[in-house]
Amino acid sequence: MKKNFVISKQGDIEGFSSFKCSLCGEDFKLKAAEVQEDDVIELFCPICGIPSPIPTYYTADIIEHAETLVMNEAMDMLNDMFKGFERTTRKYKNITFKRGKPLPNIPPRALFENDDLEQIEFLCCNRKAKLSLLSKTIKPFCPYCGVN
Numbered sequence: 001m002k003k004n005f006v007i008s009k010q011g012d013i014e015g016f017s018s019f020k021c022s023l024c025g026e027d028f029k030l031k032a033a034e035v036q037e038d039d040v041i042e043l044f045c046p047i048c049g050i051p052s053p054i055p056t057y058y059t060a061d062i063i064e065h066a067e068t069l070v071m072n073e074a075m076d077m078l079n080d081m082f083k084g085f086e087r088t089t090r091k092y093k094n095i096t097f098k099r100g101k102p103l104p105n106i107p108p109r110a111l112f113e114n115d116d117l118e119q120i121e122f123l124c125c126n127r128k129a130k131l132s133l134l135s136k137t138i139k140p141f142c143p144y145c146g147v148n
């Protein structure tokens, strides 16, 4: 059974969502709607300038959130299975199956946006990003085309 999870994370007021470079660990923000455009398959880290596929930029909280959703889904399936099993065994006099407490669902980690970043406009692609103050001391790479 395959199930796709849609993870929606509220962006900040201006519609930016957090991304993190897995290579240099730098946090930055991009507009989720622009990242999800069909022609965007990889992003350039604005700091180290190395292109990587978009999923490698997902922040730990999104991954953790997704893992919790998958875990809860598995728990629900087990709960349903036990329920069904209990119902079936009721028909047989010699077997009693009583399910215990339902397996708990873990509340997914709250996703939030911290906002200590500076908004920068990349004129090459006419797109905006939010970068840490550190990146102002170096010339950031455009996350979309890699121009420095």
Ligand SMILES: [Zn+2]
Binding pocket: 021, 022, 023, 024, 025, 026, 045, 046, 047, 048, 049, 050
């Ligand atoms: Zn990087």
Ligand SMILES: [Zn+2]
Binding pocket: 122, 123, 124, 125, 126, 142, 143, 144, 145, 146, 147
């Ligand atoms: Zn660009």
